[in-house]
Amino acid sequence: MIEEFTIEGRNAVLEAFRSGKTIDKLYVQKGVQDGPIQSIIREAKKKDTIINFVERERLDQMSEEGHHQGVIAHAAAYEYAEVEDMLKAAEEKGEPPFLFLLDGIEDPHNLGAIIRTANLAGAHGVIIPKRRAVGLTATVAKTSAGALNYTPVAKVTNLTATMEELKEKGMWFVCADMEGETMYRMNLKGPIGLVIGSEGSGVSRLVKENCDMIASIPMKGDIDSLNASVAAGVLAYEIVRQRLG
Incomplete structure (x- = not known):
């Protein structure tokens, strides 16, 4: 039984990559190049995740919480355990x-x-x-x-x-x-x-x-x-x- 979700915010996205969760797509705000974002992009490239650089407005529209901090990931469906x-x-x-x-x-x-x-x-x-x-x-x-x-x-x-x-x-x-x-x-x-x-x-x-x-x-x-x-x-x-x- 599977439920899909987006992951928002720098720490949450980085943690998802590091734990080995499958991330289908990564959306990063254009022009943002600070350390945490670079770390996320590095992890995404290691995992061959599709990276999309988009305007902030696009992230605002995608965000479910309004706290995306310039990065949103679409995780492969979360699977419930038994x-x-x-x-x-x-x-x-x-x-x-x-x-x-x-x-x-x-x-x-x-x-x-x-x-x-x-x-x-x-x-x-x-x-x-x-x-x-x-x-x-x-x-x-x-x-x-x-x-x-x-x-x-x-x-x-x-x-x-x-x-x-x-x-x-x-x-x-x-x-x-x-x-x-x-x-x-x-x-x-x-x-x-x-x-x-x-x-x-x-x-x-x-x-x-x-x-x-x-x-x-x-x-x-x-x-x-x-x-x-x-x-x-x-x-x-x-x-x-x-x-x-």
Whole structure:
């Protein structure tokens, strides 16, 4: 299953080349010749990518985000991974599986930030649902700061069914919710799936019922919730801390 996207911005484009992603076409603003652009052009020539030098107006029209910094790449379609591959990757590394499951994240900036966190926390993959959730758009790719090239993302029809299959393979699930027990009192070791709910309504009832534990993040402030990607980061690093033992 494949989704095509454009990659915008110097760091994102350079990272895509360096990770070995297939770039079909590169569009560079005419007359821009500074160091970062030269590095991108060098990488493109190494990979035999078609390079088009175009006016800034053309890039502005192509841009989905308005932050192209004089360079846009058309990546070969991004391919979704299989959940099975994530478990294999964990096995090859000799680590208990650590997966992120996202229940209805609709904001591409949040999804990109969560994929970036998953990569840095050493998770073996991210699972997203097909419906009522954002897919892998250009904004997601850019916000992930290159992590999308390294951390596999699987798209599944039914999150609860996927959880049930993974439970049979020995995984257990913790979800973030205000009503849960403080995360510092929990044992979060072993093969684990971290479930993060949508920005507005949190984890849906069915998914929550399928979780083995419900963890809350201690809050001291005057507002009652964290942004989804920040909550994912806080919980993921408690899991990392416990894994490091």
